[in-house]
Amino acid sequence: MTANPRDGGARPQLSSEDSRLIQELVSEYCGLTHGIDSAFFLERRLAPRLEALGLSNFRDYYYYLRYDPGGPRELEDAVERLTTHETYLFREQYQLDAFTQELVPELAARFAARRRLTVWSAGCSTGEEVYTIAMLLREHERLRGWNVRVIGSDISRKVITKARRAVYGASSFRAITSYWQQKYFRDVEAGLEVREDLRAMCSFGQLNLLATDRYHAIGNCDVVFCRNVLMYLAAPARARIVDGFFDTLSRGGVLLLGHSESLLNVTTRFDLVHLTSDLAYRRPP
Ligand SMILES: C[S@@+](CC[C@H](N)C(=O)[O-])C[C@H]1O[C@@H](n2cnc3c(N)ncnc32)[C@H](O)[C@@H]1O
Incomplete structure (x- = not known):
């Protein structure tokens, strides 16, 4: 050699x-x-x-x-x-619209008695997805007065450290409107920092999604976003992870994948939810 x-x-x-x-x-x-x-x-x-x-x-x-x-x-x-850690704020806006306009009202009705919603962003990279979801839920009229938590996890410690720091440069802002940017970010030397009140809704942890026996650390959740992660993984790994999501979700809870991902040939345990411009997967109630 x-x-x-x-x-x-x-x-x-x-x-x-x-x-x-x-x-x-x-x-x-x-x-x-x-x-x-x-x-x-x-x-x-x-x-x-x-x-x-x-x-x-x-x-x-x-x-x-x-x-x-x-x-x-x-x-x-x-x-x-x-691995690729590519991500940005308000990625795949059509899906976020479908989530807030069609799924959240339904989830709000389903979990009205407890007035608590927990969302897990699995494979969140540097955290932009987590803060995007937190902004949308914080302003959702059907969730006023609710206890909303957004948990982000990733296999990489580096990206989780960055997510916790919550300071972003220009490339993270390529798809955000000035409304959200002005309301939830403030200027700091290294870029724009997420405001404290939004950060308080979010938490982060390092987690290898293949370690499904560690999902209990996330706790029970009502929505799982796992976007642009499964597409890079082998079929048996996808099946194992998605089974783990199923067990972690509340009954009636939903799973959202990236635009080029689906559960075809992965599992039949979820119900398919047809939204106006997207598909989601529901754990049967
Ligand atoms: C392309 S990013 C997606 C970020 C975000 N979900 C989005 O769509 O913008 C993929 C992330 O998945 C993470 N990842 C890949 N395999 C993983 C695994 N087995 N467990 C946890 N995270 C993983 C990578 O570290 C990377 O940060």
Whole structure:
């Protein structure tokens, strides 16, 4: 194998066998398959880690990931480099409209006796989805005086730290209107910060969605947003995660996926809800 680049040698190259081993390990850990099937992509994203750890080849990196005491932490770092964290405020507005105009009134009627609504944004990345949902629910006339909580989770600690910090730059604001921006954000040195009253409705935690036995930490919820996450995962991982959502949702609670995702060939446990411009999935009441 090639020498350590620190010693002036060539960059280590990823053989197809090492690529397969690393892909398997990553997929076992978090379900991720989409995108990481390219050895070129893996090599480019992970080469800096070999250098940082002083390893001269990818097989040693694989052994490190699998057997070294530092392996679990390194695996988190590797996954961080292999996943996309793309997100922004008010992403997929048509779906948010369907949620507020068609689903929330129904949920408000269903849970009127308890006047409490809990929403989970699963795979929330840096938190824009969480704060978007919080803004919409805070202003919803049918939820006045309700106890509304929005919980965000992601496998990446880095994005969760950023979500808690709640300071965003221009790219997060590409789809927001000035009404929401002026009302819920204030200028700070590093960008625009979410106002404290909105932050108080939201909480964040690191969670690997494959660890369905840890969903109890989220508690029972009434709505799950899991948008643009399942599309990157293998079929068995999707099925397992969606089963976990089903068990976590209240009866009559709803699951919303990203625009290119569906439960086709994943599960038949949910009822399909046809909205004017979208589809959602309901746990039968
Ligand atoms: C493209 S972002 C989607 C963010 C947001 N839901 C949206 O639609 O704008 C996908 C997120 O899913 C997270 N993710 C991927 N696999 C995961 C897993 N097994 N458990 C938890 N989060 C995961 C990634 O870390 C990433 O932040």
